[in-house]
Amino acid sequence: MSLKITVIGTGYLGATHAAAMAELGFEVLGLDVAPEKIEMLSRGQVPMYEPGLEELLRAHVAGIEGSSGRLRFTMDWAEAAEFGDVHFLCVNTPQKHGEYACDMSYVNSAVDSLSKHLRRPALVVGKSTVPVGSAARLAGRIAELAPAGGDVELAWNPEFLREGFAVQDTLHPDRIVVGVRGERAEKLLRQVYAGPVAEGSPFIVTDFPTAELVKTAANSFLATKISFINAMAEVCEAAGGDVAGLAEAIGHDERIGRKFLRAGIGFGGGCLPKDIRAFMARAGELGADQALTFLREIDSINMRRRGLMVEMAREGVGGSFLGKRVAVLGAAFKPDSDDVRDSPALNVAGQIHLQGGQVTVYDPKGMPNAKQVFPTLGYADSALEAVRGADVVLHLTEWREFREIDPARLASVAAHRLVLDGRNALDPARWRAAGWTYRAMGRPTA
Structure with missing residues (x-):
């Protein structure tokens, strides 16, 4: 029997998962409570920017010419329940207002x-x-409510999507973790993921708590690594060292590794900040809060980076932003995404604007979302237009477009040739050769 799959919640995670399941050959029904999302997806359009996702969606949405027709969408719970053998829950778990805890x-x-x-x-x-x-609590709730009773099981299968690589991460995951209570659940999930497993993706079977902890532990480790190198950048600033050279040297140690060791203005987005805070809150509820007190400092280092970038920019323009034009390259929290949730780039731009700076932002994909969050900032249609007349240029999201941009061309329109690299991703030699004063966090000025 060919399994039929439903995906409950068609936001970033759900839309990607639904399209990927159709790509793997399953009949898929996506459900959402937002009619505008359902209408958009049914036309083969995605409500966010994610490389390759719209093409994948259009290859499978029913009613689109040339598609497989394996993917449909609905708002009807009864239809979804009747259709699916396996129901994936992909709904949002934001941070509670005024608390660290997760909103369930x-x-x-x-x-x-x-x-x-x-x-x-x-x-x-x-x-x-x-x-x-x-998971244990929800399993009890399902047993209580489902007319089929014990014939309905729960499993937990955390997602490990990286924005910008979500399609690749779903179709070719670096690991598949399933928390189950019985052989039937494991067997069904092995059927669902037979394709990736055949390609070599490890299939790790655990209990419920371990599966839930894998995701938060992974995010906490990544956050720790990012904040560690940012803390080293602060020490380098004080001691006259170069954090880029330091990162390269320690990255050669295979126990440490090179990834996530680029110092800058820190992490943001819809996952890492809220996940580590929710983890701290849950540890407190379990009586294990002392085990995660270090995450409070990780969070603190990360948030401090934004303020330090603002300070560096203020110094660069002579001590006050009043009457100064500031170009900000980047609005999304990371490249290859239009996601501006808790974006360090947008946060820095907003702080400078509130201190009297005339801020103009350019981002290849994130500006429509940025305008909704910060409508009072200025926005330009290109990097060149953003930099025109600027007293300082801030590079805050490491898009390839910015790494490859011609510094000489920008120099011809800037009022002052000062660039502050908040991501340590530009080539200092190229920018200095084009007449710019290049500065980055944790690096020598000359």
């Missing part, structure tokens, strides 16, 4: 809405990032 209301609501329609054997699979202990 969307997950709880999705489980309740789906469960009461489950009248035949099925597997519900959580993919959302949740506090450890949630």
Whole structure:
């Protein structure tokens, strides 16, 4: 029997997962409660920028000429429950307002809405990032509500998507982690992921708590590595060292590795900041808060980087932003994404604007979202236009376009040739050769 799959929640994670499941050959039904999302996806359009996702979607959405027709969308819970053998929960788990803890209301609501329609054997699979202990609680809720009772099982299968590489990470994952309570759930998930497993993706079977912890532990480790090198950048600034050389030297140690060792203005986005805070909050609830007190300092170092970038820019323009024109290259929290949630680049731009600077932002993909968050900033249609008349240029999101840009061309339109590289990603020699004063966090000025 060919499995039929539903994907509950068609945001960033869900839309990617639904399209990838169709690509792997399954009949897929995506469900969302937002009609505008369903209409858009049904036309083969995605509500966010993610390289390769729209093409993948259009290859499978029913009704699009030349598509496989394996992917449809609905708002009907009963239809989804009747259709699916495996139901993936891909709904959002944001940070609670005014707290560190995770807001589980969307997950709880999705489980309740789906469960009461489950009248035949099925597997519900959580993919959302949740506090450890949630899976056991939700399994109890499903057993209580589902008409099919014990024939409906729960598994937990955390996602490890990197924005900008989400399609690749879903179709060719570096690992597949499944938290299960029985052989049937494991067997079904081995069927779902037979393609990637045949290609060599490791399939790791655990219990519920371990599967839930894998995601938050991985994000906490990455956050720690980023904040570590940023802390070293602060020491390098004080001691006259070069953090780029330091990172290269320690990165050759295979126990440390080179990835995530580029100092800059820190991490942001919709995952890392809220996930480490939720992890701290949950550890406190479990009585293990002392184990994660170091994450508070990781968070603090990360947030401090934004203020340090603002200070560096203020110094660069003579001590005050009043009457100064500031060009900001980058709005998205990372390249190859239009996501501006908790974006360090946009946060820095906003702080400078609030201190009287005339800020003009350019980002290849993130400006429509940036305008919604910070409508009072100036926006330009190109890097050249953003830099025109600028007293200082801030490079804050490491898009390839910015790394490859011609510094001499920008120099011809800037009022002052001062560039502050908030990502340590530009080539200092190229910029200095074009007449720019180049400065980066944790690096020598000359």
